Amino acid sequence: MTARIGIIGYGEAGRAFGAGLAGAGATVATYDILVPTPDGAAIRANAAADGVAVCTTAGDAIDGAAIVLSLVPADAARAVAAEAASHLRSGQLFMDMNSVSPREKETGAALVEASGARYVEATIMAPVIENGVASEVLLAGPAAPEALHLLRPFGMVLAVVGDRFGAAAAVKLCRSVIVKGIEAIMVESMLAARQYGADAAVLASLQKSDPEIDWAARADYVFERVLRHGRRRAAEMRFAGEAVSDAGYPPRLSMAIAELQDAMADHAAADRALFALADYREAADRIGALLAKNEGKARAVSR
Structure with a gap:
């Protein structure tokens, strides 16, 4: 069982999911905006320990991924979706896991789907530091069932709550x-x-x-x-x-x-x-x- 998964943001949540997915057999690549900064050394060390490849650009993390997980601060979610849209291709899934409003999820969906990729709304419902990759995640949007099918074999705990963006x-x-x-x-x-x-x-x-x-x-x-x-x-x-x-x-x-x-x-x-x-x-x-x-x-x- 193999799948390439991209992760944008390798903070506490990004690492919790990245380490768990890689540990379950997925091929995981990540990009974090801090990678080029002095704080990037800690991110590289954490990713190496987790079996996750660190990329120097968001495009490299997105390239070839079946699904891309966005795990960034809430106020950066829209900008990340916009940047990701310039790299995403038809057939890819972009899963926005950030804690933003239903209206902001709809905005992110419009940005991503203009690229030909499909947007999956997601929201984390449990503390990742305690639960790791098994943290409960709610999904919404037309492509949510596909994301569930792709990620559940790697230990993610997922439930689809609707086909309308903003429901989760x-x-x-x-x-x-x-x-x-x-x-x-x-x-x-x-x-x-x-x-x-x-x-x-x-x-x-x-x-x-x-x-x-x-x-x-x-x-x-x-x-x-x-x-x-x-x-x-x-x-x-x-x-x-x-x-x-x-x-x-x-x-x-x-x-x-x-x-x-x-x-x-x-x-x-x-x-x-x-x-x-x-x-x-x-x-x-x-x-x-x-x-x-x-x-x-x-x-x-x-x-």
Whole structure:
């Protein structure tokens, strides 16, 4: 069983799928925009360890592939689809796995299908760091069954949810309002509670109310993920806001979640030690110190 698969983007998600597909016997080639930069050395090393070939251009990764997977930051998805369209040929599949709105999926489909290739909408529904290539993926569009038939033998867990572009994104982003919203609630609550010395009591109360969840461990997990991936999550939530707005509702919560996720990414950029912390208490204390420092600077400037 052999198949050539191209992957655009070899970050956390790209690597999770690339390593799994290659391990299952597929021939995998990848291109990442960071390859020509100093960060490219890490990508090359990871790909080599995974049995994935690294290409110096997107065209090389796309050339000869039966299917091309796009796994890039959400706000880069359209540009990647447009560039891919200049290399794609009739008979190839382009699978957009990025967390963008139904409207943006439709735009990507139009760009790709103008090349003669076929567009497959896809959305990842489970954390790739835990599930790897077996992360649940929803597919939509007329060519979705063909993509499922091609990729399922290599260990991907796929389900077709419709033949209309945007059907999978609607599921993903409406769910993200809840999932990323819970993250935002947890972060804001713990940041404030930590300042009052009330965080342990808040978590103990939650544990009593819902004992099936380890609330302290959940706080650690949420802070780690938001600090590490806040920028990406913020972009996803802006697309969720677009989806909510297109459905006819004001995206009040979606945009507030995006703002908090961006703020956490800003904190991590200002204090790189936050990337390595696995304890919400340490993270909250460092963020509190950052905010106090910035407030002190603002007061000094205003005097």
